[in-house]
Amino acid sequence: MLRLATRQASAMxxxxxxxxxxxxxxxxxxxxxxxxxxxxxxDVVVFMKGTQQEPACGFSRNVKLVLDFHNxxxxxxxxxxxxxxxxxxxxxSEWPTIPQVYVKxxxxxxxxxxxxxxxxxxISDFLDEKGIPNKYGSK
Amino acid sequence: MKRVMSTLSEGPVxxxxxxxxxxxxxxKHLEVECESHLHSVPKGAEMHFRVQVVSDxxxxxxxxxxxxxxxxxxxxxxxxxxxxxxxxxxxTSKWDGQKQEESPTCRGGFGK
Numbered sequence: 001m002l003r004l005a006t007r008q009a010s011a012m013x014x015x016x017x018x019x020x021x022x023x024x025x026x027x028x029x030x031x032x033x034x035x036x037x038x039x040x041x042x043d044v045v046v047f048m049k050g051t052q053q054e055p056a057c058g059f060s061r062n063v064k065l066v067l068d069f070h071n072x073x074x075x076x077x078x079x080x081x082x083x084x085x086x087x088x089x090x091x092x093s094e095w096p097t098i099p100q101v102y103v104k105x106x107x108x109x110x111x112x113x114x115x116x117x118x119x120x121x122x123i124s125d126f127l128d129e130k131g132i133p134n135k136y137g138s139k
Numbered sequence: 140m141k142r143v144m145s146t147l148s149e150g151p152v153x154x155x156x157x158x159x160x161x162x163x164x165x166x167k168h169l170e171v172e173c174e175s176h177l178h179s180v181p182k183g184a185e186m187h188f189r190v191q192v193v194s195d196x197x198x199x200x201x202x203x204x205x206x207x208x209x210x211x212x213x214x215x216x217x218x219x220x221x222x223x224x225x226x227x228x229x230x231t232s233k234w235d236g237q238k239q240e241e242s243p244t245c246r247g248g249f250g251k
Binding site for chain 1: 207210224226227242248
C-alpha cells in the first residue's frame with residue numbers, strides 16, 4: 001500500500017512541479033544547465049533565502065550556522081532575488097523547500113538534515129568522505 | 140495537554156496532512172503542528188508545519204530517503220499551500236519518545 005501511495009504521489013509530484021515552473025514541461029534546458037553549472041562550480045553550495053552575511057529565514061540561517069561551526073566555506077545563492085533559481089532548484093533537486101545544500105555536486109538536504117547530521121556527529125565523517133576540509137574532521 | 144488542544148483547534152490543512160501521513164506510513168506516533176504563528180504571515184495562515192512521524196516504513200533508510208518519502212506523500216500540499224515543512228522521520232526501532240526540535244526563529248523571510 002505504501003508503494004502504491006508513493007507511486008501515485010510521485011506522479012502527482014512531477015505534474016505539480018511542472019505546473020509550478022509555469023513553462024509547461026518542467027525545467028528548461030537553459031535553467032537546468034545553469035543550475036548544473038552552479039552546483040559543480042563550488043564544492044559546497046547553498047541555495048538560501050538571503051545571504052550568508054544576512055540570512056532572511058531562520059531555516060537558511062541554521063544551515064549557515066552549522067556550516068560556519070564546522071568551518072566549511074560555501075557559496076551562497078539568494079533565491080529571494082532570483083525567481084528562476086528559486087523555482088528551478090525545487091524541480092532540479094526534486095526537493096520542495098529552501099534551503100538546499102549541495103556538496104561536490106550532490107544534493108545533501110535542507111535545514112533538518114544538516115542540523116541532524118551535525119547533532120549526530122555524522123557531518124564530520126560525511127565531509128571527510130567528500131574531501132571537504134572541516135574543523136572536527138579526522139583529516 | 141498542549142497537543143490535545145492543538146488537535147482540537149487544528150485547521151483543514153493540518154488535518155489533511157495528518158490523514159495523508161497516517162495512510163501512507165501507518166505511524167506508531169504522529170505529530171502534525173502548524174507553525175505559521177511563528178512566521179511573518181497573516182494570522183490563521185496554514186503555511187508552515189512541523190511533522191514528527193515514527194514508522195516501520197523508515198527502517199533501514201538514510202535520513203534523506205526518509206525525508207523524500209514524506210515530501211512525496213505531501214507533494215500536492217508542498218506545491219501549493221505549504222511553504223515550509225520541518226520533518227522528523229524516525230524508524231520505529233529508534234523511537235524512544237524523543238521530541239522534535241524547536242523551530243528556528245523567523246528572520247522575516249521577505250514576508251513570505
